[in-house]
Amino acid sequence: MKAVVFEQFNTFPTLKEVPEPTPGSGEVLLKVAGAGCCHSDVSVFQDYTPETGSHTKPPFILGHETTGWVEEVGPDVTGFKKGDAYIVYGPTGCGHCPHCVAGQENYCSSAATNKSLALGLGRDGGMAEYMTVPARNLVPLGDADPIGAAPLADAALTPYHAIRAAMPHLNGGGKYALVIGLGGLGQIAIQILHALTGATVIATDTKPEALAKAEAKGAIPVMSDEHQVENIRKITHGEGVDAAFDFVGVAPTIAAAQASGGPGSRVTVVGIAGGKAEYDWYSKPWEQELLGVYWGSIPELYDVANMYRHGQIQTEIETYSLDNALDAYHKLVDNKLSARAVVVP
Ligand code: NAD
Numbered sequence: 001m002k003a004v005v006f007e008q009f010n011t012f013p014t015l016k017e018v019p020e021p022t023p024g025s026g027e028v029l030l031k032v033a034g035a036g037c038c039h040s041d042v043s044v045f046q047d048y049t050p051e052t053g054s055h056t057k058p059p060f061i062l063g064h065e066t067t068g069w070v071e072e073v074g075p076d077v078t079g080f081k082k083g084d085a086y087i088v089y090g091p092t093g094c095g096h097c098p099h100c101v102a103g104q105e106n107y108c109s110s111a112a113t114n115k116s117l118a119l120g121l122g123r124d125g126g127m128a129e130y131m132t133v134p135a136r137n138l139v140p141l142g143d144a145d146p147i148g149a150a151p152l153a154d155a156a157l158t159p160y161h162a163i164r165a166a167m168p169h170l171n172g173g174g175k176y177a178l179v180i181g182l183g184g185l186g187q188i189a190i191q192i193l194h195a196l197t198g199a200t201v202i203a204t205d206t207k208p209e210a211l212a213k214a215e216a217k218g219a220i221p222v223m224s225d226e227h228q229v230e231n232i233r234k235i236t237h238g239e240g241v242d243a244a245f246d247f248v249g250v251a252p253t254i255a256a257a258q259a260s261g262g263p264g265s266r267v268t269v270v271g272i273a274g275g276k277a278e279y280d281w282y283s284k285p286w287e288q289e290l291l292g293v294y295w296g297s298i299p300e301l302y303d304v305a306n307m308y309r310h311g312q313i314q315t316e317i318e319t320y321s322l323d324n325a326l327d328a329y330h331k332l333v334d335n336k337l338s339a340r341a342v343v344v345p
């Protein structure tokens with residue numbers, strides 16, 4: 001079968017012929033419906049080194065936002081029917097630590113010694129015709145469109161987790177939420193904020209097209225430039241936002257998120273761009289929290305799949321055949337995509 005393979009650190013992936021996988025004990029073979037291109041893949045093949053990428057050691061097939069139909073079940077697996085559609089929960093924890101048994105394989109206690117980080121990150125993912133998945137990593141999609149659902153596995157699950165964790169800051173009337181970076185994750189974050197909270201959403205990006213899309217979703221657009229903090233503070237009548245979510249993660253966006261917050265606000269950095277924050281312990285905004293998050297849990301992916309089925313989250317995608325998958329990655333690197341790229345084998 002054809003697959004998009006990450007073969008070497010600091011090297012663009014290749015499209016190549018690889019053997020079709022067979023499901024092992026406890027696994028299911030999926031016929032891939034869709035595999036989303038996430039910006040994190042760019043860090044994996046462009047930035048990581050053998051030291052920083054020890055859990056995403058090449059070679060492996062990329063694709064950690066995957067949906068598909070059951071093709072075959074491996075030994076010791078029951079309860080799956082050929083042709084049923086599922087979304088893949090990516091993180092591959094040990095399965096038995098306190099975090100894994102709670103469905104938080106993203107925060108597995110044995111992460112340092114696990115063989116891979118996730119399906120498509122250190123272990124073969126979904127940029128191929130078929131992939132094998134541990135049965136416990138499969139969340140049913142019912143009759144929802146599986147191709148449109150592919151980005152939910154990360155582009156919805158990660159903001160969903162970040163927003164739910166910030167709910168104490170957004171509970172109540174008259175709250176403001178700030179979303180920085182309106183790509184795959186940011187556009188879905190706006191929809192989740194509207195579904196879960198009554199907050200007014202302010203959205204910033206450097207691309208006018210991304211701002212227009214956010215505005216169409218009911219957010220107040222603010223150009224990400226040197227006046228953005230001032231503009232955000234004006235919108236919030238000088239108070240600042242209650243929760244900010246940074247889907248870029250460079251030092252200037254983190255600083256903008258901090259400076260846009262009000263007293264007791266929360267800044268969640270989701271973007272992986274190596275940005276460092278400065279935190280002055282004796283200055284405004286008082287009692288501001290600053291934290292980083294990584295992906296989400298299996299129960300949260302069930303919630304996300306239900307939100308999609310109920311129409312609370314819609315994905316915007318552009319589809320690519322496997323033959324054109326590398327074009328999608330080129331566009332992602334160059335920030336030229338206008339919707340989430342989904343590879344449809
Ligand atoms: P994307 O490429 O689809 O979107 C990024 C958006 O940010 C684009 O619209 C771009 O124009 C905008 N942007 C870039 N620089 C900006 C700036 N200075 N100010 C405002 N906007 C700016 O990326 P994505 O797939 O949505 O991923 C977003 C980030 O989240 C990436 O860094 C990715 O690696 C990270 N990520 C983190 C996790 C996690 O668990 N923490 C999970 C998935 C993705």
Ligand code: ZN
Pocket residue numbers: 093094095096097098099100105107108109110
């Ligand atoms: Zn574990």
